[in-house]
Amino acid sequence: MQKPEIAIVGGGPAGLSAALSAVRQGAEVMLIDRDPALGGQLVKQTHMFFGSKKEYAAIRGIDIPGKLLAALGEEGKGRFKPVLNTTVLGYYDDGVILADKEEQQAMLIKPQKTIIATGASEKMLPFPGNDLPGVYGAGAVQTLMNVYGIKPGTRVLMVGAGNIGLIVSYQLMQAGVEVAAIIEGAPKIGGYLVHATKVRRAGIPIKTSHTIKEAYGNKSVEGALICSLDENWCAIPGSDLDMKVDVICLAVGLSPQTELLWQAGCEQKYIPELGGYVPLRNERMQTTLNDLYVAGDVACIEEAGSAMVEGKIAGLFAAADLGYDEKVEERFTSFTSELEELRAGPTGAKIREGLSRLNGGAAKC
Amino acid sequence: MLEKTGVPEPEQVKMITPSDVRFQKGPVAVVECFQNIPCDPCRYACRQGAIKEFEDINDLPVIDHELCNGCGLCISECPGLAIFVIDASYSKEEGLVKLPYEYFPLPGQDEEVTGIDTEGEAVCSARVVKVQNTKALDRTPVVTLAVPRQHVMRVRSLLRKGGEQHGR
Numbered sequence: 287m288q289k290p291e292i293a294i295v296g297g298g299p300a301g302l303s304a305a306l307s308a309v310r311q312g313a314e315v316m317l318i319d320r321d322p323a324l325g326g327q328l329v330k331q332t333h334m335f336f337g338s339k340k341e342y343a344a345i346r347g348i349d350i351p352g353k354l355l356a357a358l359g360e361e362g363k364g365r366f367k368p369v370l371n372t373t374v375l376g377y378y379d380d381g382v383i384l385a386d387k388e389e390q391q392a393m394l395i396k397p398q399k400t401i402i403a404t405g406a407s408e409k410m411l412p413f414p415g416n417d418l419p420g421v422y423g424a425g426a427v428q429t430l431m432n433v434y435g436i437k438p439g440t441r442v443l444m445v446g447a448g449n450i451g452l453i454v455s456y457q458l459m460q461a462g463v464e465v466a467a468i469i470e471g472a473p474k475i476g477g478y479l480v481h482a483t484k485v486r487r488a489g490i491p492i493k494t495s496h497t498i499k500e501a502y503g504n505k506s507v508e509g510a511l512i513c514s515l516d517e518n519w520c521a522i523p524g525s526d527l528d529m530k531v532d533v534i535c536l537a538v539g540l541s542p543q544t545e546l547l548w549q550a551g552c553e554q555k556y557i558p559e560l561g562g563y564v565p566l567r568n569e570r571m572q573t574t575l576n577d578l579y580v581a582g583d584v585a586c587i588e589e590a591g592s593a594m595v596e597g598k599i600a601g602l603f604a605a606a607d608l609g610y611d612e613k614v615e616e617r618f619t620s621f622t623s624e625l626e627e628l629r630a631g632p633t634g635a636k637i638r639e640g641l642s643r644l645n646g647g648a649a650k651c
Numbered sequence: 652m653l654e655k656t657g658v659p660e661p662e663q664v665k666m667i668t669p670s671d672v673r674f675q676k677g678p679v680a681v682v683e684c685f686q687n688i689p690c691d692p693c694r695y696a697c698r699q700g701a702i703k704e705f706e707d708i709n710d711l712p713v714i715d716h717e718l719c720n721g722c723g724l725c726i727s728e729c730p731g732l733a734i735f736v737i738d739a740s741y742s743k744e745e746g747l748v749k750l751p752y753e754y755f756p757l758p759g760q761d762e763e764v765t766g767i768d769t770e771g772e773a774v775c776s777a778r779v780v781k782v783q784n785t786k787a788l789d790r791t792p793v794v795t796l797a798v799p800r801q802h803v804m805r806v807r808s809l810l811r812k813g814g815e816q817h818g819r
Contacts, residue, residue: 480731482657631709
């Protein structure tokens, strides 16, 4: 059985930042990821990131893992051990992690501290025909295009005008795929308006207060019926529009991937503003189980910038608990103020509200 | 309405438009960022100190058009691709619009293209004066278009005439 000081599950922006923060404190870290390369969803984010210049704003997502890994190589000095192609299957009462390496070898790992940074999964939308080939999640479309260089089809209906729907539409256009329209059930665009403006001037119409009624096609998607919604989100009779598309791309939100946390038995609460069930944690990103920390989308659906800062906090305290507590208060203060700043504006209102409900009323980061 | 359509309202654009006097002096950056989001790279991009320091990362960028020399370093640094440099003093009839353009194939120098507005509609014919795609721009090429002067605040993208088009 391997016994690293700290194990991190998930090598996306949160997990990588947690690893860097922990090795900087002097701890030894094992980072486990199911994919063949670290970076999580960053590996397909070809656009420049928003956020703080300190947290890689204006850098393309695809370039961020390389920067974090270079720092980990330099500062980890043999204390950073990535374990790739490995899926964590279970977390047991005695703190043992069971993992499946390359689908052929079971691994037992007993870390002193564990950080869960498993991210999120995409939500599905119920409508007739949603099982036809050609109906994709936005993440799949982005992976096909930006990781494997495969076009998902020729003409796309994007469902959802949050940041993911807007960005993936933009990247479809860049790949030479037509986007017939972006539809959004809400009366307003959910994503950043500069993204919306960018796709709008590329000629993509954005239809707010619109939803998909059905997908149709013989063997695969040949079209979609969409309709307008009134202020109560009810379909307006006679507003149906037939759109000839061969791809329907769903970008309708994310759910935290909390399975390991349920299994571990830490307390969770249903907070819609944060994406669903999320673990209770203190300001150190420590769950109700002493040895278990969280960071990133598994804790709250948010931007990569905040996920990275959460990772830094979780890594800092997982290491500090093991005695690697150099400048811990000073670093904590700086990370916390960074996080507060990112969440301070109007676009952070939902997150602030959710976090305050999670903490039983008191507004806290 | 911007929040419903993604198209900035004329009043919003008017608020951030430099004065006629400033326009006559030469190139100047126009920052079409209308929503308070946590984002600050533009202020670090400006070497003239024209983009004022943010008190809060959610602040809208405030640009001092008098300090801005129109160098255009901010164009490719804005993750929202919301910064343009306008030179209304280019000639009697024409003005220049420098815009970020992340589509391939890039237009060639002297190519005649169609100038596109924020709604994706054709505005006028435009001539490609320059295409920059240096390493420093980090894969956000900057295209300079010459357009009829009255359209410098309308043209925000381009469409190639014939030839290969990105997804439209």
